[in-house]
Amino acid sequence: GAVVSQHPSRVICKSGTSVKIECRSLDFQATTMFWYRQFPKQSLMLMATSNEGSKATYEQGVEKDKFLINHASLTLSTLTVTSAHPEDSSFYICSARPGEVGYTFGSGTRLTVV
Amino acid sequence: QKEVEQDPGPLSVPEGAIVSLNCTYSNSAFQYFMWYRQYSRKGPELLMYTYSSGNKEDGRFTAQVDKSSKYISLFIRDSQPSDSATYLCAGHSGGYQKVTFGIGTKLQVIP
Secondary structure, eight states: OOOEEEEOSEEEEOTTOOEEEEEEESSSOOSEEEEEEEOTTSOEEEEEEEETTSOOEEOTTOOTTTEEEEEEETTEEEEEEOSOOGGGOEEEEEEEOOSSSOOEEOOOEEEEEO | OOSEEEOOOOEEEETTOOEEEEEEEOOTTOOEEEEEEEOTTSOOEEEEEEESSEEEEETTEEEEEETTTTEEEEEESSOOGGGOEEEEEEEEOSTTOOOEEOOOEEEEEEO
8 A cells, every 4th residue: 555654753852953854655656745733632733735846835823934844856745843842842744645545644753842 | 613523532342342433524515534543653544535425344444424414434343452542534625635634532442
């Protein structure tokens, strides 16, 4: 089946630093990828839609200058959390749709900002 | 009102029981419905993907969609301890439109 690979799975960073999360579609091309954020005991919240070769589309309330998204190829999208603060600590998950089937998710990245 | 409503549980059942998980939704544009299983600290895993109203069966899992009542269900037969996880329902209107998730129901299957 289609696989979406996400790295790193866990990262701890100091407040004020930036963190990059990678999302790769391993056996299919993804012109569109999605980035979600999930807080404990809460649902997945879409942050932005990443489009290959063009600017990402951000959901209302998501700071585009803080959460930089780059989709430079048909198999790779990256999310960079800039100047991270403790309130950015969360579980970040990417997703893509390999054809006319449901969306496939990566394994997620747990970010802890100290 | 949330677009997708789901009881967070937790729901505890004995091993071998039939599990019924349910969601309601409010967006009439939803045409596609999904059920995901999420283990702790992992990404969601797609279990069922259905279009419009009707039933779909895959092994021990059966998904039902009733668009007239905006009600979606997932049934798990012969539940196993390994089924213990959080189950998320979701809907979207097609193409690459935004997928909206429920909060997830935490299921525990007791040996």
